[in-house]
Amino acid sequence: MPSETRLDGPRQWLAFAARGCAILALGALAACSTANAPAGDAAANDPIEPFNRYIFEVNRFGDEFVGKPLATIYRQTVPYPARNSVANAVSNLRLPWTAVNDVLQGQFGRAGDAIARFGLNSTFGVLGLFDMAKDNGYPHHDEDFGQTLAIWGFGGDPYLMLPIFGPSSPRDTVGLVADRFLDPVTIVALDGDITSRGNAFTWTRTGVAFVSGRERTLEGIAELERGQDYYAAVRSAYRQRRASDIRNEDSDATIGPRFRFGVDTD
Numbered sequence: 194m195p196s197e198t199r200l201d202g203p204r205q206w207l208a209f210a211a212r213g214c215a216i217l218a219l220g221a222l223a224a225c226s227t228a229n230a231p232a233g234d235a236a237a238n239d240p241i242e243p244f245n246r247y248i249f250e251v252n253r254f255g256d257e258f259v260g261k262p263l264a265t266i267y268r269q270t271v272p273y274p275a276r277n278s279v280a281n282a283v284s285n286l287r288l289p290w291t292a293v294n295d296v297l298q299g300q301f302g303r304a305g306d307a308i309a310r311f312g313l314n315s316t317f318g319v320l321g322l323f324d325m326a327k328d329n330g331y332p333h334h335d336e337d338f339g340q341t342l343a344i345w346g347f348g349g350d351p352y353l354m355l356p357i358f359g360p361s362s363p364r365d366t367v368g369l370v371a372d373r374f375l376d377p378v379t380i381v382a383l384d385g386d387i388t389s390r391g392n393a394f395t396w397t398r399t400g401v402a403f404v405s406g407r408e409r410t411l412e413g414i415a416e417l418e419r420g421q422d423y424y425a426a427v428r429s430a431y432r433q434r435r436a437s438d439i440r441n442e443d444s445d446a447t448i449g450p451r452f453r454f455g456v457d458t459d
Contacts, residue, residue, distance in 0.1 A: 239352040239428065249354045255357070260403070264404060276408065278323065280405050286378050290375070297344075313326040337372050338371035338372055339435075359431075360427060
């Protein structure tokens, strides 16, 4: 029995490494199997548009009955300072993974900024509820594995609409998987067992991030809905925002909300 106990850690980390390699392999396959079409050719970049539109409507139906009502109730019952602190805490938990992706992209200075932000906000900012780092010269930035794959040269076409998760691409879908399994905060919360379905902490984190993010995009998404083609507006906003993310440009209201789980993740 003692020998089996000693093997638990190595086995978990071996499984962790194997999944990391599998994710990278999937990223390579996705990039090799999809050639980038001209950026302005919406039809070529969205070859399964009828199916994507169907999934989009299913997601929209779910949002109308779950996402939007929860976000509206949250806004009406929780004061803005408290909502802002919740958003800060959610963002703070992403910083270790942001730092990892900064390193993978060769952006060591930005990785240092992310680590400094996490340290300052987790301590003096009371577990990230208050953004103390911003006032000390460490502005917010966010990185995910989809952005890392883009920096490594993997293409972002074709356009995909995922159930629940919303706008994506083969590259960003692989990124979503990596974000789930390789995020340091999640790994620590699950005691290294990344095959776990989650625990109270991870499920609470996901739920709070969803409601908080959806509340922050109530106006932005409503604006997109007012257009003649809501689907095309979301597709355009997503592509512009992802292009801006990859270039490490600051958020701009004209680009539209960052869609992850269909909501803002900043």
